[in-house]
Amino acid sequence: MSQALHTTDWAAWSREAAETMVARNAEWPQQMGLTAPLKCRWDLERALLAFEAPLHEVIATVCLVGTSSDQEGSFVWSWANEAIPAQHGQALEVVHDFGRENQLALLTTPRLQGGKPVGMECLSIAARLQRAVGTYVDQQGDVALYFTILHLQVAVPETDQLPN
Template identity: 70%
Template sequence: MSEEKQTTDWAAWSRESVEMMVAKNAEWPRQFGLQGTPAYRWDLDSATLVMNGPLHEVVATVCLVGTTSDSEGSFLWSWANEAIPRQHGEALEVVHDFGRENQLSLLTTPRIQGGRPEATECLCIAARLQRAMGTFIDQQGDVTLYFTILHLQIAVDSELRPN
């Protein structure tokens, strides 16, 4: 019995990844009462993103997938950036492995020429492979950070807990 090798249209698969994240990114803010543009703060060391909704805070566990630099015109994967805490690169190992197994240089090349479109594609592919709930993008001056949202929960206010 010969096994037929299945060929995947990676361009279509990638577009589908982006479409999946667009749909998920429309859903999770609604689900957690975060319409509009809530105030937020992220912390790379704890891999958290805290968003302030009108009724409560929402805490996300995130993975920094990578960064773009407007001045350099490139996207750098977190696993290739020594300035990023190691847990982010470890959370991306599933993406790196997938890229190696399928000879997808986009997922295995540390620095990719391009900007937001290339970074968004990498982000959405990473989110799909990590089974993320959504994505989050933040700009800090010249650098844009691309996060996958791995887990979301409403923060419990310790002052409101029963004794």
């Protein structure tokens, strides 16, 4: 390992990852013609989110980074959750490897205490390491799902859906 890895200020590195995601998350919805509040449907098996815009849909290829539970106050990485399709954990290998190489327990511990704040930090770090376009968090009752957005495109309507 290089000397630089041993002298990295990981707190500053993590803050920078969060700041980058805040900036990117301000850009991508606007660029894709989406308006707040974002409305979306997701398909974990296909690793897709579909966002509704006024005149079209935007399809995002995503990675479910993990989930948090308000009740338990914990965050669980997707690679450690058997209920989440394996491709999400595979997409997180870059994050898991980085954590092992740099001895960062945050990135290698399957379940972490701290709930949403820890989930947001892990999401920002994953997005930085995956070079994500942005991130999206969806709340489903007690559970928050943390997605990195890897690719975006406007959905092309099926030809049988066109009026004439």
